[in-house]
Amino acid sequence: MRVALVTGGTSGIGAATAEALQAAGYRVAASFASRTEAAQAFHARTGIPVFGWNVADFAACETGVARVEEALGPVEVLVNNAGITRDGMLHKMSAEQWREVIDVNLGGCFNMCRAVIAGMRERRFGRIVNMGSVNGQSGQMGQTNYAATKAGLIGFTKSLALEGAARAITVNLVAPGYTDTAMVEAVAPEVMARILSDIPAGRLATPAEIARAVVFLAADESGFINGATLSINGGKYMA
Template sequence: MPKVALVTGGTRGIGEVIAIELKEAGYLTVANYGGNDERAREFRERTGIPTYKFDVSDFDACKSGIEAIERDIGPVSILVNNAGITRDGTLHKMSQKSWQEVLDTNLGSCFNMSRCVIEGMRERRFGRIVNIGSLNGQAGQYGQVNYAAAKSGIHGFTKALALEGASMGITVNAVAPGYVETDMVRAVPAAVLEKIVARIPVGRLGSAHDIARGVLFLVSDESGFITGSTLSINGGQHMY
């Protein structure tokens, strides 16, 4: 029977492509989303991938969401913690709310979701968890102390949980994307975008497919000897 793969923030952007490519690879894929019902409906109708709406920053919502998925679809064997938000601003102007929302959604969700599936993975002695970090969590970024802190925390979380899961057949890895051609990046002014691309040694933005292919490798049965690693997919912009 195909393994159940759950992607948080899986109905748009990088998460959407990861979910689609997991399905195409033969996994029984499910996408979580947080708020855009119309986008989720369109995604569900176009791809045939079931969607579940719940707030990944809320532990109780995650617990209920996982219970519903496992009741409807089956036990989650693969978890991709992709959901994330930005609330950019320099620290001296940043509100505590903007700090906390990013920490809760980007980093807290990794705990919430992993905690809700880890016991089942341990019982079955198999699991794959991939956390989506960021180049900016490795190198820092002006105006993103909240985002950089959360993403940097993901890399530490990944290593620690990898140690806990290794003897139980559970691998935990991270993918750290660089600048990827998403709606958010395409909205950057052309002159600024040109400067960003000029700092990428391969000479282009990444694509969501570049990221998805890395995730597919890390969740495969063949990747069982890789755990606690961060796969940087950034075109050589930051070698870490």
């Protein structure tokens, strides 16, 4: 039974992914940053063990992965789902808003991959799935920081895929469109109306639809899919 770790795995797309991996037969761990009460409620509901650390902290990621591996075994599947937004037009964006999003969304991916890659190389197997965004492909007003991180993950994914391919390590990216999560629920109604009008499917994705793609890419049978970006956006952006 393979061990999977989902960062930001106790809510939204991350929670749906953790549950989908569990249903597919993986031993799953979910990390969270700060919402301890919600994480414990997720654990109580699903039985999935939860571990708290900030993915922007390199040392904390090393320690966190060690804790997961002590409890469940070597991490063979890593889903880099943890991410934040600090939206604002660039001419009003603070340096703190920029750095925080870069450190969590892009730096966190590096930190987590760095913590597991040596073990994957040694065992000659690994599945890494990074969570991008349609806005990293198309751009979005008020999200220069967020879009930069999600676009950066595409290049990161391709490069690490090249490094790991000879050792049966695949690295792929899922780029969700607008999805029915708490993050999207916070969008103003008039903005949401514009968003929906730009989606040919006429609706938001469900977290389960995104999770299904992650489970597919994590499978042993998906070993010839590497460096790919899988867009799930209802037709909003096609490349």
